[in-house]
Amino acid sequence: MPPITLTLILLNVMVYGLAIFTGPDLAHTFALWPPGSGGAFHYWQLVTYSFLHGSPLHLGFNMLALWMFGAELERRWNDLRYLLTYLLSVVVAAMTQIAAGGYFGASGGAVVGASGGVFGLLLAYAMYFPNRVITLVFLPFVRIPARTFVFLYGLVELVLGVTGTAAGVAHFAHLGGLFGGWLGVQYFRGRGIFGARK
Numbered sequence: 454m455p456p457i458t459l460t461l462i463l464l465n466v467m468v469y470g471l472a473i474f475t476g477p478d479l480a481h482t483f484a485l486w487p488p489g490s491g492g493a494f495h496y497w498q499l500v501t502y503s504f505l506h507g508s509p510l511h512l513g514f515n516m517l518a519l520w521m522f523g524a525e526l527e528r529r530w531n532d533l534r535y536l537l538t539y540l541l542s543v544v545v546a547a548m549t550q551i552a553a554g555g556y557f558g559a560s561g562g563a564v565v566g567a568s569g570g571v572f573g574l575l576l577a578y579a580m581y582f583p584n585r586v587i588t589l590v591f592l593p594f595v596r597i598p599a600r601t602f603v604f605l606y607g608l609v610e611l612v613l614g615v616t617g618t619a620a621g622v623a624h625f626a627h628l629g630g631l632f633g634g635w636l637g638v639q640y641f642r643g644r645g646i647f648g649a650r651k
Contacts, residue, residue: 454520454524455523455524455527455528455535456527456532457523457527457532457535457536457539458519458520458523458524458527458535461519461523461539461567461570462516462519462520464504465504465506465512465515465516465519465567466512466516468504468505469505469506469509469512472505472506479505480505480563480565482495483497483498483501483502483504483505484498484501484502484505484563484564484565485498485499485501485502485547485550485551485563485564485565486498486563486564487550487551487564488551490562490563490564491562491563492562492563498547499543499544499547499548500540500543500544500547502547502563502564502565502566503543503546503547503565503566503567503569503570504567505565505566506565506566506567507565507566511565511566515566515567515568515571516567518571518574518575519567519570519571519574522571522574522575522577522578523535523539523571523574525578525582526538526574526577526578526581529581530641534637534641537637538573538574538577538633538634538637538638538641539570539573539574540570541573541633541634541636541637542569542570542572542573542574542576542629542630542633542634542637543567543569543570543573543630543633544633545569545573545629545630545632545633545636546568546569546570546572546573546623546626546627546629546630546633547564547569547626547629548629549625549626549628549629549630549632550564550569550623550625550626550629552625553614553625553628553629564623564626566623566626568623568626568627568630569623569626569627569629569630569633570630571630572627572628572630572631572634573630573631573633573634573637574634575603575606575630575631575634576603576630576631576634576635576638577634577635577637577638578599578603579599579600579602579603580600580635580638581638582599583598583599583600584598584599584600585598585599586598586599587599587602603631607627607628607631610624610627610628610631611624611628614627614628
């Protein structure tokens with residue numbers, strides 16, 4: 454497994470283990486608390502929330518996706534590009550959840566999980582490997598090209614976020630993660646709003 458992907462997975466697992474022993478104190482300080490969510494917001498939470506998870510299943514799915522999509526990208530990119538794209542996706546996901554969640558009245562409670570970063574990597578994966586086939590875990594007979602999968606997944610997240618369906622899930626953070634991944638790809642390609650780089 455590539456080193457950055459392995460390190461991120463190990464860090465997430467270690468922090469989850471630490472959270473079991475420390476109880477809610479870790480979440481009170483390092484989870485993302487949007488305005489109106491019942492906790493105090495601090496700037497470091499824009500990153501630290503991504504290393505906290507609410508359950509073993511939550512952690513497991515995020516780490517599986519991180520390995521599935523991140524490892525392939527890390528092998529193609531250099532380490533710094535990969536890490537910066539991941540962290541950018543995490544931060545943009547948090548900012549999107551704060552802004553859009555508040556606008557649509559979906560602030561809820563604390564936000565935790567690596568999903569924002571994972572969604573950013575998923576978007577980047579679809580841009581670099583658009584025709585790679587993705588097989589769904591629960592529906593192994595369904596095989597979807599990566600580009601189609603990301604588009605449909607993003608559309609579902611948008612509908613769920615706007616309608617307030619599936620409460621307890623940070624849908625806008627997922628959408629922000631997709632946007633952060635796109636920004637990272639465009640920046641390192643020197644395209645879009647960033648223009649050509651020397």
